Amino acid sequence: MTTTDLGFPGLAGVPAATGKLTAKDFASDQEVRWCPGCGDYAILKAVQSFLPELGLRRENMVFVSGIGCSSRFPYYLDTYGMHSIHGRAPAIATGIATARPDLSVWVVTGDGDSLSIGGNHLIHALRRNVNLTILLFNNRIYGLTKGQYSPTSETGKVTKSTPMGSLETPFNPVSLALGAEATFVARTIDSDRKHLTAALRAAAAHRGTALVEIYQNCPVFNDGAFDAVKNPGTRDDAIIPLEHGRPIRFGSDQQYGVVRTGTGVEIVEDPADEDVLVHDAHAADPATAFAISRLTDAGVLHRAPIGIFRQVQRPTYDDMAREQLAAAAAETSDRREALAGLIAGSDTWTIL
Amino acid sequence: MTYVITQGCIDVRDRACVDECPVDCIYAGSRMLYIHPDECVDCGACEPVCPVEAIFYEDDLPSDQAAYLKVNAEVFADHGTPGGSVKLTDALTDHPIVAAVPPGVPTQE
Numbered sequence: 001m002t003t004t005d006l007g008f009p010g011l012a013g014v015p016a017a018t019g020k021l022t023a024k025d026f027a028s029d030q031e032v033r034w035c036p037g038c039g040d041y042a043i044l045k046a047v048q049s050f051l052p053e054l055g056l057r058r059e060n061m062v063f064v065s066g067i068g069c070s071s072r073f074p075y076y077l078d079t080y081g082m083h084s085i086h087g088r089a090p091a092i093a094t095g096i097a098t099a100r101p102d103l104s105v106w107v108v109t110g111d112g113d114s115l116s117i118g119g120n121h122l123i124h125a126l127r128r129n130v131n132l133t134i135l136l137f138n139n140r141i142y143g144l145t146k147g148q149y150s151p152t153s154e155t156g157k158v159t160k161s162t163p164m165g166s167l168e169t170p171f172n173p174v175s176l177a178l179g180a181e182a183t184f185v186a187r188t189i190d191s192d193r194k195h196l197t198a199a200l201r202a203a204a205a206h207r208g209t210a211l212v213e214i215y216q217n218c219p220v221f222n223d224g225a226f227d228a229v230k231n232p233g234t235r236d237d238a239i240i241p242l243e244h245g246r247p248i249r250f251g252s253d254q255q256y257g258v259v260r261t262g263t264g265v266e267i268v269e270d271p272a273d274e275d276v277l278v279h280d281a282h283a284a285d286p287a288t289a290f291a292i293s294r295l296t297d298a299g300v301l302h303r304a305p306i307g308i309f310r311q312v313q314r315p316t317y318d319d320m321a322r323e324q325l326a327a328a329a330a331e332t333s334d335r336r337e338a339l340a341g342l343i344a345g346s347d348t349w350t351i352l
Numbered sequence: 353m354t355y356v357i358t359q360g361c362i363d364v365r366d367r368a369c370v371d372e373c374p375v376d377c378i379y380a381g382s383r384m385l386y387i388h389p390d391e392c393v394d395c396g397a398c399e400p401v402c403p404v405e406a407i408f409y410e411d412d413l414p415s416d417q418a419a420y421l422k423v424n425a426e427v428f429a430d431h432g433t434p435g436g437s438v439k440l441t442d443a444l445t446d447h448p449i450v451a452a453v454p455p456g457v458p459t460q461e
Contacts, residue, residue: 036399
């Protein structure tokens with residue numbers, strides 16, 4: 001088995017496919033079961049079309065999911081996969097990535113699975129920078145359980161479990177990830193195939209934990225939540241496009257720009273060219289990326305930055321853990337003696 | 353796989369499906385609408401809203417409408433994958449099979 005440098009540092013060590021694969025090779029024989037019009041179909045199709053580009057063996061790809069509509073994903077991909085425990089996909093994926101450097105590891109999760117039930121697992125995976133890619137389908141509702149408010153639902157949202165409106169302040173997944181020391185954070189939209197594919201490509205190339213938040217419409221329980229950024233008539237004024245090295249300008253006539261304020265950033269109409277912030281996804285300090293993430297509407301979504309917020313390099317947990325293991329194994333030639341030493345330990349007590 | 357618009361749409365073009373499609377892959381010709389097979393994500397949102405029940409999943413096409421699988425694909429031969437009907441600036445020319453259907457002929461039994 002040979003490994004080839006395919007230009008994706010995040011996948012170094014994963015064996016290349018022997019022949020050319022197509023999207024069909026990644027479609028399983030399972031009937032896809034989501035509601036008609038669900039954004040998950042668009043994401044599945046985009047992922048199936050993108051995976052052949054990685055040029056990897058299907059046997060060396062793993063998709064781990066938690067619980068929820070999005071978490072049905074692994075059934076529909078002809079790769080290895082695991083429909084795992086609610087919220088615990090990042091923990092399982094951490095184990096897989098650490099034990100098997102020859103696997104491309106992906107997590108598929110939703111806003112409830114990753115931010116509510118599995119909130120802790122998500123932040124610690126991000127902090128540890130394990131080499132895996134997390135696709136967070138954010139539809140701002142609990143869909144599988146038929147429409148209760150989720151950790152990303154806006155304040156005041158009326159659902160079956162909040163008949164008088166939600167009292168809670170929602171999470172902004174991008175802000176949360178940046179606060180959790182994530183090295184790669186992006187946001188994209190289910191129906192924008194080109195942008196979604198570009199985000200997947202960048203995330204796969206990244207060595208470390210990559211979080212991709214995907215705005216995903218739930219046509220049954222939260223229809224139209226992302227209309228502002230999807231509809232041709234409104235999206236030019238609603239999407240703040242982030243491209244590394246480019247000034248952050250947007251609007252139907254490019255009339256808006258993001259400029260620095262004393263403590264953060266703000267949107268200004270007709271700003272002077274020299275005032276417009278040039279997006280730097282590679283900045284060591286996440287403060288500006290965080291400030292940009294705050295331009296996302298916390299309530300009903302009217303405006304949101306889309307693109308790669310942050311992309312920096314930091315040693316990964318799994319690479320370092322394997323190095324430690326190798327170093328420990330190299331230290332001793334007598335394994336029996338090493339084990340005896342470990343059991344006797346250096347920190348013992350005598351009980352009187 | 354893809355959903356397919358069939359003969360029932362000819363001279364109807366209700367467009368309810370266009371509003372429903374989450375990926376904007378339904379394009380208008382002058383006599384009927386067409387689903388781009390490479391852009392369709394098989395979500396099925398269009399099928400129940402069609403007032404003349406002219407939309408079918410590829411595998412469920414009635415045998416007398418089987419040609420429309422080819423019709424929906426071939427009509428995009430010169431357009432590639434525009435990535436959404438709003439991005440297609442040139443008008444879509446109807447497929448010859450569609451153009452040959454005489455006007456006023458009942459298209460749905």
